[in-house]
Amino acid sequence: xxxVKQNSPSLSVQEGRISILxxxxxxxxxxxxxxxxxxxxxxPTFLISISSIKDxxxxxxxxxxxxxxxxxxxxxxxxxxxxxxxxxxxxxSEFDNNDMRFGAGTRLTVKP
Amino acid sequence: DTAVSQTPKYLVTQMGNDKxxxxxxxxxxxxxxxxxxxxxxxxxxMFSYNxxxxxxxxxxxxxFSPKSPDKAHLNLHxxxxxxxxxxxxxxxxSQDLTxEAFFGQGTRLTVV
Numbered sequence: 001x002x003x004v005k006q007n008s009p010s011l012s013v014q015e016g017r018i019s020i021l022x023x024x025x026x027x028x029x030x031x032x033x034x035x036x037x038x039x040x041x042x043x044p045t046f047l048i049s050i051s052s053i054k055d056x057x058x059x060x061x062x063x064x065x066x067x068x069x070x071x072x073x074x075x076x077x078x079x080x081x082x083x084x085x086x087x088x089x090x091x092x093s094e095f096d097n098n099d100m101r102f103g104a105g106t107r108l109t110v111k112p
Numbered sequence: 113d114t115a116v117s118q119t120p121k122y123l124v125t126q127m128g129n130d131k132x133x134x135x136x137x138x139x140x141x142x143x144x145x146x147x148x149x150x151x152x153x154x155x156x157x158m159f160s161y162n163x164x165x166x167x168x169x170x171x172x173x174x175x176f177s178p179k180s181p182d183k184a185h186l187n188l189h190x191x192x193x194x195x196x197x198x199x200x201x202x203x204x205x206s207q208d209l210t211x212e213a214f215f216g217q218g219t220r221l222t223v224v
Contacts, residue, residue, distance in 0.1 A: 009212060036155065038213070044147075044155050044157075045154075045155075046154045046155070087212055087213070089213070089215075100149070100200070100202075100218055101215075101217065102202075102204075102213075102214075102215035104212050104213070104214055105212035105213060106212075107212060
């Protein structure tokens, strides 16, 4: 059962515009969410996280929004840069439980 | 059907023991990975295995060794377990080194 879903396998945006990556989850017990960024042949690197007590967390050009009632979170990148081109993974867990579930990833391509 | 499955989900063992964690993928992917998750939930790549080519993260102790009996399996063997090996280990697979990855549920290893 896939408890974390990223329904868009790919996304292409123009440099300078906003990139919005979406993630849905089914387990209402999840209370901690992370986004990872992965370049080819490298491991995922942590990007940003949010706990369920918040609905927004911002770090520079990256903002994660959490809608608990919809079991949906999104990652906004503004402005998008060519160096942001990578695969982005959404992950979810219960904070006190290391049972983390990952989405399949969305490949973002930012065109100059 | 679970795309990437790891067994066992939990493993508690004593220092000095040798243990294995199994990983199987039914996606027909050519590339598999092992990651170690640290206390901050950051993922660190340990190995990637692509068409019988093994790429090793140099920081991984040689007590850790991946074994791939066939394309669908990449097992992680750990010799002479140490307390610091306690962590959650994730297996993943992808079609190739640049494609989206599917993760297993993780194996929580506790060394006592």
